[in-house]
């Protein structure tokens with residue numbers, strides 16, 4: 436059953452009208468020595484995925500929210516409560532923020548049993564031992580780990596330890612859970628089960644908190660998140676519903692994860708289906724409105740690209756001169772990737788059958804022409 440999350444959020448907050456998005460998470464933080472300057476918001480109960488290349492600032496963001504890192508300027512507010520405010524000298528310590536962190540490594544207390552690990556938070560919060568035992572059992576049941584209650588962390592597999600760590604993180608009833616690549620350290624065989632569990636717990640009604648999920652994996656964003664934020668070089672370059680960001684990417688990173696070719700240029704004419712990219716006119720289907728001189732994106736799938744050794748003549752196609760950088764096998768289809776573009780954005784990609792690659796005798800370093808029909812190109816303002 437698909438839960439109507441908005442309706443559920445309304446029920447949770449006792450509101451009958453639109454959800455009060457002002458009571459979720461608000462972050463505005465600048466760290467000068469890291470070139471980090473990020474602003475973002477998430478509604479109460481929302482699952483926000485944060486994607487970005489290595490060194491983009493994802494962990495820095497989590498550390499600022501958790502109170503482990505003090506920004507040079509800015510604030511963090513959660514549920515209307517100010518947790519960090521540099522100007523106002525507010526710095527609520529990490530353990531008083533109502534925020535749990537689930538890292539790649541489960542970091543369970545090795546000398547405690549699984550049940551004691553999960554009961555630890557509620558106990559520290561002042562709950563009596565018997566009550567904390569009941570809470571621990573409930574959360575172990577929620578993550579399918581009741582049978583592990585008496586074990587010590589050393590007797591758990593990576594996947595089991597991560598399930599227990601999730602129970603421990605949620606047992607304190609946080610307002611927000613920060614997930615730092617929770618699947619990254621798991622075996623590929625175990626990751627899908629953990630993902631399914633996270634989906635059930637975070638998107639169902641078991642946990643009543645919001646979540647910020649840092650990931651490298653677009654599948655995590657697709658299956659777990661309400662919204663996606665892409666960070667590049669310490670700045671938010673995209674944000675919106677996951678499907679919107681992937682359908683209309685504006686950054687090279689989002690285009691790459693969406694598996695599409697993205698060209699960003701300038702519109703020569705208002706709302707016409709052509710865009711100037713590095714002096715080359717690219718034609719496509721118009722989606723939206725813009726003025727002459729506005730920033731416009733042209734997007735097309737690698738499967739829509741035909742590869743030619745000579746420039747195709749007399750055809751109504753867009754053609755691009757490309758030097759092949761690599762050929763990669765993608766399960767029976769060969770992805771032909773061109774060298775990075777002059778502005779540093781990723782090279783264009785074409786998907787061909789192995790037979791076509793063999794017939795054209797394509798090899799890295801070879802100059803070729805990529806052709807794509809205007810009807811296959813989607814042009815929109817960005």
Ligand SMILES: Nc1ncnc2c1ncn2[C@@H]1O[C@H](COP(=O)(O)OP(=O)(O)OP(=O)(O)O)[C@@H](O)[C@H]1O
Nearest residue numbers: 468469470471487488489490491492493494495496
């Ligand atoms: N302890 C530190 N002191 C100073 N600079 C740091 C420190 N940790 C990270 N940085 C820098 O801050 C920037 C952001 O790093 P951060 O670890 O937040 O990126 P990330 O997106 O989490 O990367 P990854 O995906 O590789 O984990 C990088 O330029 C990095 O070199």
